[in-house]
Amino acid sequence: MTDAADPFEAIKVTFFQECDELLGDLETGLLAIEAGSADDETINAVFRAVHSVKGGAGAFGLEDLVRFAHVFETLLDELRAGRKPCDPPTVKALLRASDVLADHVSAARGQAAPVDEARSAALVAELEALTHGGAAPAAIADVLALPEADEFGFRPVAFDFSTLAAPEPAAASGWRVTFRPHARMYAKANETALLLRELSRLGPVEVALDASALPDLAELVAEEAYLTWTLDLAAVVDEASVREAFDFVEADCDLTVEALSDAPAATDAPDSAPDLDIAALLARATAEAPVIESAPPVVEVAPVVPVAAPTAAATPAPAAQAAVTIRVDLDRVDRLINVVGELVIQQAMLAQRVIESGLARSSGISVGLEDLELLTREIQDSVMAIRAQPVKSVFQRMPRLVREVGEMTGKRVRLLTEGEATEVDKTVVERLAEPITHMIRNAIDHGLEMPEDRLAAGKSGEGTVRLAALHRSGRIVIEISDDGRGINRERVRGIAVSRGLIVEDAVLTDDEIDNLIFLPGFSTADAISDISGRGVGMDVVRKSIQALGGRISIASVPGKGSTFTLSLPLTLAVLDGMVVSAADQTLVAPLTAIVESLTPRPGDVHYVGGHDAVILFREQFTPLIDVGMVMGFRDAALTPSDGVAVIVETESGARAALLFDAIQGQRQVVIKSLETNYRQVEGVAAATILGDGRVALILDVDAIVANARRRSARPELKLAS
Amino acid sequence: MTKTVLTVDDSRTMRDMLLLALVEAGYRVIQAVDGVDGLETLSAEGADVVITDINMPRLDGFGFIEGVRADPKHRATPVLVLTTESDAAKKQRARDAGATGWIVKPFDPVKLVDAVRRVAA
Amino acid sequence: MSDIVPTAAAAARELIAFRIGRQEFCVDIMSVREIRGWTPATPLPRAPGYMKGVINLRGAVLPIVDLGARLGLSTSEPTARHVIMVAHIGGRTVGLLVDAVSDIIQLTEDAVQPTPDVASDQVRTFVKGIFAVDGRMISLLELEWIVPESEAEAA
Numbered sequence: 001m002t003d004a005a006d007p008f009e010a011i012k013v014t015f016f017q018e019c020d021e022l023l024g025d026l027e028t029g030l031l032a033i034e035a036g037s038a039d040d041e042t043i044n045a046v047f048r049a050v051h052s053v054k055g056g057a058g059a060f061g062l063e064d065l066v067r068f069a070h071v072f073e074t075l076l077d078e079l080r081a082g083r084k085p086c087d088p089p090t091v092k093a094l095l096r097a098s099d100v101l102a103d104h105v106s107a108a109r110g111q112a113a114p115v116d117e118a119r120s121a122a123l124v125a126e127l128e129a130l131t132h133g134g135a136a137p138a139a140i141a142d143v144l145a146l147p148e149a150d151e152f153g154f155r156p157v158a159f160d161f162s163t164l165a166a167p168e169p170a171a172a173s174g175w176r177v178t179f180r181p182h183a184r185m186y187a188k189a190n191e192t193a194l195l196l197r198e199l200s201r202l203g204p205v206e207v208a209l210d211a212s213a214l215p216d217l218a219e220l221v222a223e224e225a226y227l228t229w230t231l232d233l234a235a236v237v238d239e240a241s242v243r244e245a246f247d248f249v250e251a252d253c254d255l256t257v258e259a260l261s262d263a264p265a266a267t268d269a270p271d272s273a274p275d276l277d278i279a280a281l282l283a284r285a286t287a288e289a290p291v292i293e294s295a296p297p298v299v300e301v302a303p304v305v306p307v308a309a310p311t312a313a314a315t316p317a318p319a320a321q322a323a324v325t326i327r328v329d330l331d332r333v334d335r336l337i338n339v340v341g342e343l344v345i346q347q348a349m350l351a352q353r354v355i356e357s358g359l360a361r362s363s364g365i366s367v368g369l370e371d372l373e374l375l376t377r378e379i380q381d382s383v384m385a386i387r388a389q390p391v392k393s394v395f396q397r398m399p400r401l402v403r404e405v406g407e408m409t410g411k412r413v414r415l416l417t418e419g420e421a422t423e424v425d426k427t428v429v430e431r432l433a434e435p436i437t438h439m440i441r442n443a444i445d446h447g448l449e450m451p452e453d454r455l456a457a458g459k460s461g462e463g464t465v466r467l468a469a470l471h472r473s474g475r476i477v478i479e480i481s482d483d484g485r486g487i488n489r490e491r492v493r494g495i496a497v498s499r500g501l502i503v504e505d506a507v508l509t510d511d512e513i514d515n516l517i518f519l520p521g522f523s524t525a526d527a528i529s530d531i532s533g534r535g536v537g538m539d540v541v542r543k544s545i546q547a548l549g550g551r552i553s554i555a556s557v558p559g560k561g562s563t564f565t566l567s568l569p570l571t572l573a574v575l576d577g578m579v580v581s582a583a584d585q586t587l588v589a590p591l592t593a594i595v596e597s598l599t600p601r602p603g604d605v606h607y608v609g610g611h612d613a614v615i616l617f618r619e620q621f622t623p624l625i626d627v628g629m630v631m632g633f634r635d636a637a638l639t640p641s642d643g644v645a646v647i648v649e650t651e652s653g654a655r656a657a658l659l660f661d662a663i664q665g666q667r668q669v670v671i672k673s674l675e676t677n678y679r680q681v682e683g684v685a686a687a688t689i690l691g692d693g694r695v696a697l698i699l700d701v702d703a704i705v706a707n708a709r710r711r712s713a714r715p716e717l718k719l720a721s
Numbered sequence: 722m723t724k725t726v727l728t729v730d731d732s733r734t735m736r737d738m739l740l741l742a743l744v745e746a747g748y749r750v751i752q753a754v755d756g757v758d759g760l761e762t763l764s765a766e767g768a769d770v771v772i773t774d775i776n777m778p779r780l781d782g783f784g785f786i787e788g789v790r791a792d793p794k795h796r797a798t799p800v801l802v803l804t805t806e807s808d809a810a811k812k813q814r815a816r817d818a819g820a821t822g823w824i825v826k827p828f829d830p831v832k833l834v835d836a837v838r839r840v841a842a
Numbered sequence: 843m844s845d846i847v848p849t850a851a852a853a854a855r856e857l858i859a860f861r862i863g864r865q866e867f868c869v870d871i872m873s874v875r876e877i878r879g880w881t882p883a884t885p886l887p888r889a890p891g892y893m894k895g896v897i898n899l900r901g902a903v904l905p906i907v908d909l910g911a912r913l914g915l916s917t918s919e920p921t922a923r924h925v926i927m928v929a930h931i932g933g934r935t936v937g938l939l940v941d942a943v944s945d946i947i948q949l950t951e952d953a954v955q956p957t958p959d960v961a962s963d964q965v966r967t968f969v970k971g972i973f974a975v976d977g978r979m980i981s982l983l984e985l986e987w988i989v990p991e992s993e994a995e996a997a
Contacts, residue, residue: 007741008741011734011737011741014734015734018732018733018734041778044776047776048731048777051776052731052732052735052776055732055735055826055827056734056735058826058827059738059826059827059828187790187796187819188790188800188819188821189796189798189799189800189819189821189840190799190840193842194839194840194841194842198839245839247822248821248839248840251816341901345901585884585885586884631887632887633885672901672902673903674896674903674905676934677902677903677905677935677936678886678903678905678934681887681888683887683888684886684887687884687896687903689898694882694897695883695896695898695903697884697886697887
């Protein structure tokens with residue numbers, strides 16, 4: 001973190017945050033232009049993004065960034081003015097330029113390696129060539145020369161508050177200023193009195209007013225200007241300083257500045273109040289200035305952005321829509337979430353105690369408790385919403401990735417994104433970037449065919465990768481699909497056999513083969529190319545998704561493409577669960593996995609090979625898993641008809657029936673990690689604390705089902721691991 | 722009495738920088754994020770001096786200044802234009818719209834405060 | 843409890859002594875956060891026998907290690923008279939189930955003798971040394987490996 005005591009550093013942090021947003025806007029805009037919507041507002045927005053990056057970079061003296069942004073901006077200004085067309089080659093160059101601009105920002109931030117100078121210079125040349133309409137690009141040396149003030153419109157000036165001291169005036173003799181304001185000067189809210197005040201800062205001023213042009217009162221036109229002022233300044237300053245006092249109004253007045261030969265050289269420049277009667281001058285000057293109903297002082301107590309005293313302003317007041325948003329340290333939000341979690345538990349415990357005490361449901365206490373529960377829920381939802389963020393920030397990084405991987409592999413790729421505004425917990429958003437990146441690389445590298453192969457297969461030469469986010473039954477679902485060749489099952493199977501993951505004669509369904517790619521040890525350096533490789537296999541992707549309480553699955557159709565589906569909880573803090581009991585233990589099953597529950601009749605249950613129970617559910621034999629047994633809570637199996645079967649569906653779509661002793665009810669529970677103080681336990685996703693204050697385990701339904709399948713002696717499927 | 726400066730800029734970085742420099746110099750600062758927001762804020766809260774950017778979404782600096790000058794209540798409120806463009810055409814357009822003066826970005830805090838002081842009654 | 847005499851001796855440590863069966867052990871007092879009565883724990887599936895399960899410690903999930911079982915001593919089912927020492931071990935908070943807390947002792951390192959060969963391997967893994975106080979033999983425990991890191995280790 002930055003030194004909060006240094007406001008300048010704090011602004012720099014803001015600047016880089018803003019850069020991320022601007023770079024996102026830039027890319028979004030350019031992609032919209034590429035897609036054909038090159039309207040004025042889009043081009044303007046793109047221009048503004050680069051312009052703002054440049055503006056901030058200039059303030060921080062980030063010269064490399066300023067230079068690149070300037071060249072970029074210059075071309076955009078041409079497009080904006082309609083002097084250059086937004087043709088495809090130009091847009092392609094702009095997209096590449098936006099990537100390099102992002103590199104410059106990262107480098108300036110100190111987060112990445114220095115920018116690839118050759119690439120940057122080549123793009124500068126390309127942008128210049130486009131700006132100057134096909135003319136030979138300026139020599140790199142010229143482009144990179146430190147800009148003169150006029151060339152760039154400005155020279156980077158580092159922002160330095162230590163210079164907040166009055167500049168020293170240069171030496172000269174006295175000056176006579178003749179000043180005749182035009183009416184339009186007043187229309188711009190310039191005032192003679194202020195100009196005189198400004199001049200008098202340089203030294204004693206003797207004022208003579210020629211009002212001879214002033215008409216009779218009856219003929220006076222309020223908007224006209226009639227007066228000529230002669231101002232004799234006795235100060236040791238140069239002419240430029242004198243003119244500077246008038247530079248805002250130069251074009252709106254007659255102004256002459258002559259040296260006073262006989263003026264006694266002022267020996268001491270005034271550093272205290274000048275001996276000029278400002279009040280009197282003001283009275284005269286305002287008498288001349290157009291009559292303006294002076295705005296009454298603002299007395300209404302409008303909500304204003306309070307500005308703390310400089311010493312207190314450790315962090316400058318926050319930014320975008322200052323009155324609407326505040327920036328809060330994430331730790332504070334998390335503390336709040338934890339406390340609210342405790343509140344939920346406490347409320348549930350209290351409710352249970354009340355029930356145990358035998359109070360009537362209609363009693364005042366019970367009714368009050370119900371209201372309390374509603375309020376608690378509401379607080380919890382509101383607090384969770386604070387952490388929710390759109391997945392946009394992750395999705396925005398993908399177009400660049402697609403371009404780069406496309407270029408490297410020689411494949412033509414179009415990226416479609418959907419549901420960028422879908423919101424999910426901040427931590428989930430942040431930790432989605434890597435798996436999504438990896439899967440998109442994979443989709444292009446492995447999924448999509450070369451253009452000629454696609455054409456030969458009767459497809460468009462350009463492959464499509466689709467990245468979508470949506471909410472589905474309380475979870476966020478991310479889909480990454482491609483229209484490529486699909487999983488090569490023969491090859492996957494071959495690899496799995498050669499790596500000892502399955503036996504050679506294993507009989508696997510297509511779905512089972514596809515899911516082999518998630519097994520640890522499936523991906524190795526020679527199984528995957530440099531691009532999708534980077535030492536990360538799909539098992540690592542699956543692990544990182546699982547660590548977020550998520551699931552990953554794949555569906556593939558040969559010749560048509562593959563779809564990876566990630567399903568993640570919206571928040572890492574709460575879960576809707578079904579509270580069940582198994583062998584005296586209270587457990588929680590995630591509601592999202594549950595299809596329905598039923599009481600098995602004796603005739604519904606069958607035994608395969610003597611001991612593996614299955615239950616007929618919707619005409620399908622579904623494995624029946626005695627949870628009390630598999631969790632080791634009891635040694636003898638429960639008679640199915642004495643218990644309740646809960647039909648669950650795993651992320652890969654497999655169904656199973658979990659046999660419990662009884663269902664206690666549904667409840668939202670706060671997720672507590674077992675790993676904080678212990679470690680991961682197979683078959684257990686996490687823990688929670690129930691109304692009675694005791695810990696209950698939250699079941700990992702997928703793991704239990706997978707485990708049961710592995711354990712049931714299916715001779716045809718032997719997973720070596 | 723503490724003078725109020727309204728800063729109108731779509732860049733958070735710029736708003737923060739202006740805020741820092743102006744607060745340091747003893748001004749009270751209120752902020753707006755574009756021209757439309759600027760006009761609304763000015764009419765709701767008033768200001769002694771206004772500093773505005775030129776390139777902004779919704780309503781740019783020129784339109785904003787014209788809006789300020791069209792309001793009898795704020796016809797005499799000084800407006801300084803803040804922009805990286807020091808080129809004569811932009812400056813002239815801003816002046817034609819009614820800008821009182823200008824500040825060239827990236828601004829030197831001394832010059833910024835000086836410009837505000839010069840136009841503040 | 844014996845008197846706690848503030849001493850300037852640099853090597854002196856404060857230890858908390860406790861009983862498991864008829865044996866006495868001690869750990870550094872700095873690693874013990876609190877001592878509380880036994881409450882029934884929620885068992886964990888397929889956990890080693892010395893893992894009694896987890897309990898709720900003010901909203902946190904606290905694993906409970908039956909220290910006697912961990913040391914290979916014979917143990918009985920915990921009752922309300924048993925105590926849990928909440929200890930901080932390598933960044934984790936763990937509850938240690940013992941029979942009773944007996945003493946707070948000051949000890950200098952040079953009073954500690956090596957664990958004699960007669961002890962079992964399991965005891966020797968966790969006992970750093972022994973020493974005598976008022977004629978009682980007390981074993982100094984090293985808590986670092988009390989909680990297994992992985993399932994493989996636990997199995």
